[in-house]
Amino acid sequence: MADDRRPIIIAEARHGLPFSKGLMAQSFMATGMAPSRSYAVAAAVEKAIRDSGSTQVSTAELHALAAEMLRSAAGDVYADRYVRLDEVARSDKPLIVLIGGTTGVGKSTIATEVAHRLGITRIVSTDSIRQVMRGIFSRDLMPAIYESSFNAWRGLRIPVPQGADPVIVGFREQTAVVTTGIKSLIERAVVEGVSMIVEGIHLVPGYIDPCEFHSASVVQLIVTVDEEDAHRSHFYIREVQTDGGRPLEKYRANFDNIRLLGHYIEDLAAEHGVPLVHSLQLDKTVAETLELIVNAATGDTVCPPRSKTEGSAS
Numbered sequence: 001m002a003d004d005r006r007p008i009i010i011a012e013a014r015h016g017l018p019f020s021k022g023l024m025a026q027s028f029m030a031t032g033m034a035p036s037r038s039y040a041v042a043a044a045v046e047k048a049i050r051d052s053g054s055t056q057v058s059t060a061e062l063h064a065l066a067a068e069m070l071r072s073a074a075g076d077v078y079a080d081r082y083v084r085l086d087e088v089a090r091s092d093k094p095l096i097v098l099i100g101g102t103t104g105v106g107k108s109t110i111a112t113e114v115a116h117r118l119g120i121t122r123i124v125s126t127d128s129i130r131q132v133m134r135g136i137f138s139r140d141l142m143p144a145i146y147e148s149s150f151n152a153w154r155g156l157r158i159p160v161p162q163g164a165d166p167v168i169v170g171f172r173e174q175t176a177v178v179t180t181g182i183k184s185l186i187e188r189a190v191v192e193g194v195s196m197i198v199e200g201i202h203l204v205p206g207y208i209d210p211c212e213f214h215s216a217s218v219v220q221l222i223v224t225v226d227e228e229d230a231h232r233s234h235f236y237i238r239e240v241q242t243d244g245g246r247p248l249e250k251y252r253a254n255f256d257n258i259r260l261l262g263h264y265i266e267d268l269a270a271e272h273g274v275p276l277v278h279s280l281q282l283d284k285t286v287a288e289t290l291e292l293i294v295n296a297a298t299g300d301t302v303c304p305p306r307s308k309t310e311g312s313a314s
Contacts (some may be wrong), residue, residue, distance in 0.1 A: 008049055011056045019057070021046050023119075024066065029088075030117035031081040032287035033074060041073045081294060085118075088297045092240045095120070095195040095219045096186055097293055100203030101223035102262030103150060104234045104251060106279045110223060111199040113286045114293070122189070126200025129181040130174075144174040149201045150257035167257050168264055178202040183212075190216045203270040204265055219296040221289065224262060225279050231259070 008019035028038035045066050049057055063086050069080035088095060095118070099111050106169070108125060115123050130145050139146045141291045143155035153160075153170030160166045182198060189196045190213055203220065211220035225231040235251040251258065269276055275292050279285050 006055045008046065008055045008057065010059055010062055016056075019046065019049070020102060021063070026117065026119065027066075027085065028070065028078075028082065030085050030119075030263060030290060031074075031078045032069070032283075033078055033289060034283075037074070039211045041069055044073065045069050068239075081291070084294045084298050088114065088217070089119070091217065091297070092193075093139065093215060094189055094193050095293075095297055096189060096213065096216050096218045097291075098203045098208065098220040099197065099199040100201065100205070100220070100265060101224060101279075102265060103148075103201055105223045105225045105257045105262070106233060106234060106282075106285070107199040107223050110277070110279070110285060110289055111197045115197050115291055117265075117286070117290060118195070118293075120195045120197055122194055122196040123196050124196065126178055126182060126198065126202040129200075130178050130202070133177065133181055136148070142177060144170060145177055148254070150254045150261060165260070167260055171261055171264070175202045175204050175207060179204075179207045183208065186213060186216070186218070201261065202263075203248070205268040205274040217297045219293050220236060220264055221275050221277050221292055223277050223279050223285075226264055226308065228255075228259065230280075231255075 008018055017145075021039070024045060025035070025038040025042040028041055029035055033041070045062075048065060048069065049055070049062075051151075063083075067079050067083055067086075070082050074114040097111075097114065097120075099107050099114075101107050111123055115121070133142070133145050137145065144152050144158065145155075147153075147155045147170070149168070149171055150167065152174040153166035156166065156173065160169050177201060178200075184201065185198065186196070186208075205220065205222065208220070210220060225234065232252070232255065236256075237302050266276060268274075277285060277289050277292065
């Protein structure tokens with residue numbers, strides 16, 4: 001009988017790490033499998049290793065066994081997705097996921113779930129970046145960042161062009177400022193080689209070009225809620241979850257502006273080929289998001305060649 005007391009070691013040429021059933025289950029959950037089923041398959045992987053009579057396994061052997069067990073227990077879709085996720089995890093490039101969309105569509109919840117399933121520990125919101133910028137720039141110097149995204153028009157210091165919507169103009173100005181901070185954050189993550197998820201309304205298609213960051217896999221997507229009533233209900237849930245910290249009335253009073261910005265962002269997504277994720281049932285939305293991320297990160301991204309001077313030190 002196999003000795004269940006001895007730890008299983010993932011042994012490589014120069015080091016060894018203990019096998020973690022929990023981490024393996026987490027990697028299975030990233031495929032969209034339910035937690036209970038993921039833990040069951042992870043336990044089956046552990047048992048198969050022990051039944052082999054050895055408590056040492058290489059990384060390649062472990063991943064091959066995991067894919068085989070997953071294929072047998074859950075089918076080709078989950079196994080193939082696991083293999084592609086493993087390819088992303090083993091890549092030398094950090095993975096940068098940009099999750100945009102208007103206020104109240106569930107970006108932060110989706111970002112948290114996706115980060116957990118991908119094993120990414122760094123999550124940043126663009127509202128946090130804007131708050132940091134408020135500590136650097138005074139209201140007189142940069143008034144747009146002192147307003148909510150749907151009320152940024154109040155900080156405009158120039159006349160709105162004839163025929164233009166002030167809500168859109170104000171939002172564009174605020175987004176342009178915050179994008180500077182977002183790019184700096186991504187550049188830092190690329191230098192450190194750290195994967196990261198950034199979420200927020202300021203991740204507007206066209207403002208950041210993923211091809212700027214050749215040393216990372218940058219994936220951008222936009223979250224949307226089609227039905228107005230479903231969108232309104234999100235604000236009620238937020239008020240309850242934050243114990244009144246994000247009051248329903250504030251967002252309900254500005255709901256038309258919030259929806260307007262949503263349509264503007266979605267139109268730009270269509271123009272720039274950025275996929276939309278429809279926020280309905282959380283598990284389904286997270287699974288769809290993960291599928292988009294994996295497909296984008298493992299696909300062929302066509303970027304124009306860099307010039308000889310691009311990226312050189314200034």
